[in-house]
Amino acid sequence: MTQSSGDLKICVVGAGVIGLSTALRLCQEIQNVKVTILADKFLSDTTSDGAAGLWEPYKLGSTPEHLVNSWAEETFLHFRRIYDSSECGPAGISQVPCASLYSKEGYAPPSWRHIPGDFRRMTRAELQRHSTVSGKQYVAGHTFTTLFCEGSLYLPWLTRQLLSCGMLMQGRQLSSLTDLHGEGGHVIRVRAPWIQSAYFEDDEFYVLPNHDTVVLGGTGHIGDSNLEPRQKDRDHIWQGVLRLLPSLAKATVEREWEMLCEQ
Numbered sequence: 001m002t003q004s005s006g007d008l009k010i011c012v013v014g015a016g017v018i019g020l021s022t023a024l025r026l027c028q029e030i031q032n033v034k035v036t037i038l039a040d041k042f043l044s045d046t047t048s049d050g051a052a053g054l055w056e057p058y059k060l061g062s063t064p065e066h067l068v069n070s071w072a073e074e075t076f077l078h079f080r081r082i083y084d085s086s087e088c089g090p091a092g093i094s095q096v097p098c099a100s101l102y103s104k105e106g107y108a109p110p111s112w113r114h115i116p117g118d119f120r121r122m123t124r125a126e127l128q129r130h131s132t133v134s135g136k137q138y139v140a141g142h143t144f145t146t147l148f149c150e151g152s153l154y155l156p157w158l159t160r161q162l163l164s165c166g167m168l169m170q171g172r173q174l175s176s177l178t179d180l181h182g183e184g185g186h187v188i189r190v191r192a193p194w195i196q197s198a199y200f201e202d203d204e205f206y207v208l209p210n211h212d213t214v215v216l217g218g219t220g221h222i223g224d225s226n227l228e229p230r231q232k233d234r235d236h237i238w239q240g241v242l243r244l245l246p247s248l249a250k251a252t253v254e255r256e257w258e259m260l261c262e263q
């Protein structure tokens with residue numbers, strides 16, 4: 001952060017959802033600030049663009065529960081405010097029912113269950129129906145209405161606001177940030193407009209509907225930053241999601257790639 005001729009100049013590194021949101025907040029909070037975003041990837045080249053954008057605290061590592069819950073609640077309320085406004089469509093926010101199914105014993109309801117407002121445990125009849133479809137015996141499950149923030153719409157929406165604030169963009173790679181550890185994930189985007197609910201199975205496989213496509217996923221490779229799509233990941237995902245939702249057999253693949261989530 002530097003100050004010159006009375007005006008504050010701030011450089012934000014990264015043009016994913018975190019960098020753009022940070023830059024916009026700075027523009028909104030500080031008068032006459034000049035924000036430059038420096039990144040080597042923008043818009044559709046970022047991980048933020050590829051992610052389905054589901055709201056659900058997930059893969060939390062050692063982050064303390066009270067912080068997870070307060071950040072998760074703030075984020076949910078932020079998306080809800082946009083969802084309830086005329087900006088909902090342009091910003092890529094949608095509201096979707098979500099079901100998480102567990103076949104292993106030891107289920108505990110998540111600590112954030114108070115946030116969505118309609119979280120509930122699934123009934124035995126609901127679990128039985130899903131078990132009959134997939135052939136896997138589910139012993140627990142929950143459902144709630146979530147919000148999606150679709151990166152391919154949300155990033156351009158943030159960028160438009162930033163450009164109108166006079167933000168500058170610089171495409172460059174910083175060498176000192178290269179030594180990052182990441183978690184990769186194989187993602188398949190398919191066209192399947194009949195899927196209008198989100199599903200999780202055993203925190204492993206997921207089916208997440210966005211505006212035009214549905215995101216299918218299921219693998220994470222911690223510490224593995226190889227971004228080449230792998231046949232075994234592809235087969236693993238298809239096997240899991242087809243068991244969960246057989247109707248996906250008629251879906252057409254739109255895009256497929258490995259993404260890296262830097263940590």
Ligand SMILES: Cc1cc2nc3c(=O)[nH]c(=O)nc-3n(C[C@H](O)[C@H](O)[C@H](O)COP(=O)(O)OP(=O)(O)OC[C@H]3O[C@@H](n4cnc5c(N)ncnc54)[C@H](O)[C@@H]3O)c2cc1C
Pocket residue numbers: 013014015016017018019038039040041042046047048049050051052053054055056172173174175176177178183184185186187217259260261262
């Ligand atoms: C498979 C998968 C699915 C996911 N699904 C979801 C989901 O449904 N919901 C959810 O909330 N989260 C999801 N995530 C996580 C989510 O995508 C990330 O937490 C989020 O995109 C991180 O945003 P970011 O801005 O930090 O990073 P990114 O979007 O990766 O952006 C990083 C930015 O930093 C820049 N940068 C990095 N290093 C340098 C450098 N050395 N020099 C210059 N620029 C640099 C890049 O160019 C880029 O602009 C998923 C992640 C993966 C991998």
